[in-house]
Amino acid sequence: MTKVSPRKSTVLKDKLIMLAENQPQSWGQVGNNARPNLHGLLRYPAMMVPKMQGDIIDTLLSTVASDSHIIDPFVGSGTIMTEALIRGLNFTGVDINPLAALVCNAKLAIDSGADVEQASNNALKAFLSDTSTAIDADYPNRDKWFSDENAIIFSRVRRAIIATPGHGERSVLWAVFAELVRLCSNSRTTTYKLHIRKPEDIVNKEKIVSTLKALLKDTLGRIAEYRSIVETSEHTRPIANIICGDIRTANLQYSNKNHKILVTSPPYGDNQTTIPYGQFSFLALRWIPNADLPEGWNPSILSNTCSIDSASLGGSLIDAAFKQDQMLGISPSFERFVKEAAAAKKTKEIRKVSSFIFDFHKALTHIKSGTNSSSHWVLTTGNRTVAGLVVPFNDICKDIVNSLHGECITSIERDLPTKRMPSRNSQGAMITTETTMIAEFS
Numbered sequence: 001m002t003k004v005s006p007r008k009s010t011v012l013k014d015k016l017i018m019l020a021e022n023q024p025q026s027w028g029q030v031g032n033n034a035r036p037n038l039h040g041l042l043r044y045p046a047m048m049v050p051k052m053q054g055d056i057i058d059t060l061l062s063t064v065a066s067d068s069h070i071i072d073p074f075v076g077s078g079t080i081m082t083e084a085l086i087r088g089l090n091f092t093g094v095d096i097n098p099l100a101a102l103v104c105n106a107k108l109a110i111d112s113g114a115d116v117e118q119a120s121n122n123a124l125k126a127f128l129s130d131t132s133t134a135i136d137a138d139y140p141n142r143d144k145w146f147s148d149e150n151a152i153i154f155s156r157v158r159r160a161i162i163a164t165p166g167h168g169e170r171s172v173l174w175a176v177f178a179e180l181v182r183l184c185s186n187s188r189t190t191t192y193k194l195h196i197r198k199p200e201d202i203v204n205k206e207k208i209v210s211t212l213k214a215l216l217k218d219t220l221g222r223i224a225e226y227r228s229i230v231e232t233s234e235h236t237r238p239i240a241n242i243i244c245g246d247i248r249t250a251n252l253q254y255s256n257k258n259h260k261i262l263v264t265s266p267p268y269g270d271n272q273t274t275i276p277y278g279q280f281s282f283l284a285l286r287w288i289p290n291a292d293l294p295e296g297w298n299p300s301i302l303s304n305t306c307s308i309d310s311a312s313l314g315g316s317l318i319d320a321a322f323k324q325d326q327m328l329g330i331s332p333s334f335e336r337f338v339k340e341a342a343a344a345k346k347t348k349e350i351r352k353v354s355s356f357i358f359d360f361h362k363a364l365t366h367i368k369s370g371t372n373s374s375s376h377w378v379l380t381t382g383n384r385t386v387a388g389l390v391v392p393f394n395d396i397c398k399d400i401v402n403s404l405h406g407e408c409i410t411s412i413e414r415d416l417p418t419k420r421m422p423s424r425n426s427q428g429a430m431i432t433t434e435t436t437m438i439a440e441f442s
């Protein structure tokens with residue numbers, strides 16, 4: 001078990017401050033260049049900046065054990081996982097959203113050598129020779145999101161993937177399928193909520209076929225790029241584990257031998273009023289057969305378009321007043337916010353915030369209780385606005401970390417070029433800065 005001596009922690013603080021003061025331009029890059037290799041497999045909402053998080057991990061590794069175990073309890077599309085794998089570090093990731101866990105499993109399959117090229121070529125051939133007009137998806141409102149004509153094409157893609165041997169190969173093809181759904185369903189790509197496209201923006205079947213071909217080609221290019229990175233590295237291939245489930249109760253079975261580095265960007269509030277990860281994922285998930293969804297997924301989570309978001313942190317208003325009371329003693333910043341809301345007669349409007357903060361605290365407490373060894377936590381968060389009031393989430397995170405006996409070493413602020421957070425529809429303002437807090441538990 002590695003402990004960080006006070007001297008080492010001062011060295012770490014100095015290095016982090018230096019990094020914060022000399023932020024490389026690449027941290028502000030957007031588009032394809034900012035998401036190289038496996039990072040660009042699926043455009044998942046609110047993805048982290050890989051280069052920035054990688055630089056922070058490297059800075060930590062320069063002062064703690066180089067065989068540290070990386071954890072991302074809100075793993076999403078696996079930005080941190082990919083950065084851990086590239087560095088040969090063992091990894092544990094958790095996400096309640098089966099699509100997130102599936103995409104992470106696809107990336108792990110690529111790391112383990114899945115023959116995606118052959119699988120992709122065969123699947124494309126099978127798809128192009130399929131002339132059936134059967135529609136293989138049946139769920140309420142299917143025809144709203146996929147016209148019959150387009151659903152026939154998606155069904156052919158689906159059959160081609162189902163016929164592909166190899167679970168790992170299929171998971172990569174399902175990730176491509178999810179990106180195809182994102183780009184070609186009748187839901188807009190400009191919002192994460194399910195929102196019907198304007199008639200002139202509806203994608204036709206020829207466009208679905210050309211998009212599929214382009215995505216398969218792009219994926220193979222990304223895999224080649226990733227493999228060239230890991231093949232030339234001196235690291236032995238690490239072990240990674242993805243848990244599809246709720247972080248508040250997940251069975252985190254990592255070994256307590258190694259130093260742990262938790263690196264994550266949690267949701268900033270409940271999914272419904274921040275980013276509806278569940279709605280974003282719903283259409284793709286409803287096409288994927290249950291057997292190909294990640295182990296541990298909960299069937300009730302796909303019962304309707306809101307069920308993933310309701311099951312996520314802050315998704316339930318039950319006992320909101322009790323949850324608020326519980327958090328007052330833990331976070332002085334939250335207490336000040338609640339008083340401010342009361343003075344502005346906005347107590348009712350902030351109930352979801354209280355529920356979310358309670359759930360978030362529960363999640364961090366559960367994670368902490370599963371980690372006996374020394375650890376560092378790297379939390380990237382932001383302050384959103386609810387009912388005209390700024391939610392001091394960055395400070396609330398610090399309070400929670402303190403309550404768990406962690407110590408904030410420093411924070412790195414980054415201006416956001418284009419982070420898409422809802423504004424008008426959640427009565428909130430755009431988040432323009434994000435804060436990465438680095439804390440230490442010894």
Ligand SMILES: C[S@@+](CC[C@H](N)C(=O)[O-])C[C@H]1O[C@@H](n2cnc3c(N)ncnc32)[C@H](O)[C@@H]1O
Nearest residue numbers: 047048074076077079095096097246247312313
């Ligand atoms: C900001 S996103 C993470 C994005 C990720 N860092 C990336 O780069 O792709 C937050 C994630 O938290 C997940 N989440 C929300 N509530 C959760 C819960 N109770 N347990 C586990 N994951 C949860 C969401 O599904 C979402 O994928």
